[in-house]
Amino acid sequence: MxxxxxxxxxxxxxxxxxxxxxxxxxxxxxxxxxxxxxxxxxxxxxxxxxxxxxxxxxxxxxxxxxxxxxxxxxxxxxxxxxxxxxxxxxxxxxxxxxxxxxxxxxxNKIYMRGVPFYVDERVIVPRSFIGEILDSHLGAGEDGGYALLGDPAEVEHVLDLCTGSGCLAILAARHFPNAQVDAVDISKDALAVAARNVSEHGLEERVKLHRGNLFAPLGDMRYDLIISNPPYVDAEGMAALPLECRAEPKLAFDGGADGLDLVRRILNEAGTHLTPQGGLLCEIGRGRERLEAACPQLPLLWLDSEDSEGEVFWIAAADLG
Incomplete structure (x- = not known):
């Protein structure tokens, strides 16, 4: 037997x-x-x-x-x-x-800045450097002053474009205690995951989710800060994605032939959605040289994190026109 x-x-x-x-x-x-x-x-x-x-x-x-x-x-x-x-x-x-x-x-879990978030195959696994940069460059400076944006307590409106699981919108709400946060994604499935995370963190009154294509669902709303970790993988990179990444939604990676399709649109439209003293914080991976070549007129400030160098840029509203 x-x-x-x-x-x-x-x-x-x-x-x-x-x-x-x-x-x-x-x-x-x-x-x-x-x-x-x-x-x-x-x-x-x-x-x-x-x-x-x-x-x-x-x-x-x-x-x-x-x-x-x-x-x-x-x-x-x-x-x-x-x-x-x-x-x-x-x-x-x-x-x-x-x-x-x-x-x-x-x-079904990931940590960002020590904060747990629910994830599944409907969203890209969060690994943005922006969470760290909110703390290192958009908070109180070592000299007692404030970096880039001013006092976090005075920030009133924040926008997270391509929010995915909603993790950056939630971290922004925690970092800017008096801010209302709008979070936009084109994916209905991603927004369902984001809604779960917003609820689990008790932020339904401060984080509002919108379905749409970048700024389209926002009307003429203006923000003190726009953050975005958009799709930025170029065609060559898409063809070489490892198996782990192929398990994630393709929509969250594909940035077009040179990886900058959405980044260009964000830069072109962000100025009309920022307050005069506001700014844009955007992650683009290893696309710095391509972006600088495509937009030589823009004074982009490249910010480093503990695990990245020159993958996130800041630009003030005044420099976007």
Whole structure:
């Protein structure tokens, strides 16, 4: 008589190397992180969806399986894992390797600036540098003054174009405590995810979602700040997207032949939607040279973050005309 398949083998895939990890070989959280790192490196996975390397991704998945915030890993690194928890962790590791889907889709969560957001395949996995730049360049300066925009408490109206999951709109609402935030996306599916995040963060009264093509649904509304992380991948980049990125909505990546189709439109139209002292903050990836060549008359200020250099620009309303 054939032996019954054990639940752990069913869940992780009968016969897989993950199912065959002997009980007792991996004991602590750190053991499982190390095991995941080895499997991710062996499988040549790509990391660009909220984590930038296999160690960070392994820590993220292990903590999510155990309902821990990633910041708690060090506290519990030496803690033992139960048999049921081990099965859940190994299942996530196996699914990440087998499906090549971004880890955020497997657990329906991503963190930006330490803040959790719900995500699924209807939206691109958030990984914008703008969240960090809101803190580093649009808040109180080290000398007690204010950078670029003035006192965050005096900002009244913010617009997030191509909002996707709504994460940047929500971070903006948290950063500018007295601001009303409009968030626009052309995708009905993306706005459904954004609505869930706005509700979960209790911001329904301050963040309003609009469906439409860039500025089209906003009338003649003007803003103190416009932020945008639009599609900016060029045709060559679209053809070379790794499997992880191919699991995400194509609409969220495709920026046209040179990657600047939407960026040009935003620059052309933003001036009529900014207050006189306002400005535009826009992320364009590695398109700096192309944009500077296309718009040499614009005094773009390029801003760096901890993990990027010259991928986000600022331009004041007065310089847009």
């Amino acid at each position: 054939a032996k019954p398949v054990k639940p752990a083998a069913r869940r992780a895939g009968a016969g897989s190397k993950f199912a065959k990890v002997a009980r007792g070989e991996l004991l602590t959280l750190l053991d499982f992180v190390r095991f995941a790192v080895s499997r991710f490196v062996e499988a040549k996975l790509v990391f660009a969806h909220g984590t930038t390397d296999p160690v960070a991704e392994a820590a993220f998945l292990v903590c999510e399986a155990l309902h821990l915030h990633p910041d708690q890993l060090d506290t519990f690194a030496a803690a033992r894992v139960t048999a049921a928890e081990a099965k859940a962790i190994l299942d996530l590791i196996e699914r990440r390797v087998r499906t090549r889907k971004p880890a955020a889709y497997l657990v």
